[in-house]
Amino acid sequence: MPATILDGKAMAKAIRQDVARDVARLRERGLVPGLAVVLVGDDPASHTYVRAKAKACREVGIHSEVHHLPVDTPEAVLLETVRRLNERRDIHGILVQLPLPAHIRPKAVIDAVRPDKDVDGFHPLNVGNLAIGDRCLVPCTPRGILEMVKRAGLEVAGKRAVVIGRSNIVGKPMAQLLLREDATVTVCHSKTPNLPAVAREADLLVVAIGRPAYVDDRFVKPGAVVIDVGINRLADGRLVGDVDFAKVQHVAGYLTPVPGGVGPMTIAMLLKNTVEAADAQAK
Ligand code: GUN
Numbered sequence: 001m002p003a004t005i006l007d008g009k010a011m012a013k014a015i016r017q018d019v020a021r022d023v024a025r026l027r028e029r030g031l032v033p034g035l036a037v038v039l040v041g042d043d044p045a046s047h048t049y050v051r052a053k054a055k056a057c058r059e060v061g062i063h064s065e066v067h068h069l070p071v072d073t074p075e076a077v078l079l080e081t082v083r084r085l086n087e088r089r090d091i092h093g094i095l096v097q098l099p100l101p102a103h104i105r106p107k108a109v110i111d112a113v114r115p116d117k118d119v120d121g122f123h124p125l126n127v128g129n130l131a132i133g134d135r136c137l138v139p140c141t142p143r144g145i146l147e148m149v150k151r152a153g154l155e156v157a158g159k160r161a162v163v164i165g166r167s168n169i170v171g172k173p174m175a176q177l178l179l180r181e182d183a184t185v186t187v188c189h190s191k192t193p194n195l196p197a198v199a200r201e202a203d204l205l206v207v208a209i210g211r212p213a214y215v216d217d218r219f220v221k222p223g224a225v226v227i228d229v230g231i232n233r234l235a236d237g238r239l240v241g242d243v244d245f246a247k248v249q250h251v252a253g254y255l256t257p258v259p260g261g262v263g264p265m266t267i268a269m270l271l272k273n274t275v276e277a278a279d280a281q282a283k
């Protein structure tokens with residue numbers, strides 16, 4: 001039997017409707033949640049993501065503004081932009097789109113964002129609080145993945161979870177979140193020997209390595225939940241994930257598509273983080 005497809009697009013739509021209701025309630029109290037997105041340079045993929053984020057904000061009533069800086073912007077100017085946004089009372093969330101041009105240190109920029117406005121959850125304070133299980137802003141993609149799994153009615157506690165990829169944006173926070181949900185978690189990466197065998201132990205397999213169609217049926221235990229975080233554009237213009245969908249769909253129990261899986265959930269969680277940040281800052 002082919003895998004059940006986890007429809008991230010439909011789930012994200014339902015979440016956006018909930019967020020729109022929350023925003024309307026805040027607006028009645030005179031609070032308009034505000035998100036500032038900072039984009040440096042002209043990376044086409046980043047432009048696409050930033051446009052999608054701004055559109056999603058508009059649709060739910062969140063104020064959003066994009067600060068587009070030229071590719072040769074000095075690091076000090078970017079840091080000053082972030083500091084000004086930190087101080088603005090009408091901006092509750094700040095997101096600096098990554099990757100940044102090579103002359104800018106991402107760590108300096110991430111550290112400069114006020115932790116309670118850090119809707120990406122990348123600031124060391126939020127990373128640390130996630131690790132020790134305290135309240136924090138959680139990175140949007142892992143939060144969206146967990147939400148997806150829960151909405152599908154799938155159990156996490158007590159399950160074997162394998163995360164392929166150890167990035168600060170997805171792999172590491174995903175592992176922390178799953179641990180917090182009582183999964184038994186293994187994190188794999190490019191130096192892991194016999195990756196297919198380790199992945200095959202997973203009840204829940206999260207793939208975030210950025211290699212098109214890397215994970216095939218050899219990596220998947222029959223019936224497993226497979227979450228594909230990859231968005232890879234091929235030379236012919238097609239978008240494909242890190243999972244070989246055609247092969248894995250005959251083995252997995254549940255599978256996310258690309259596009260229409262994790263991507264829309266990431267944006268929905270950004271909206272949720274922004275509203276929660278606004279609410280917390282108003283208290
Ligand atoms: N680039 C790719 N994913 C992300 C993300 O989640 N946040 C930011 N700021 N940049 C990204």
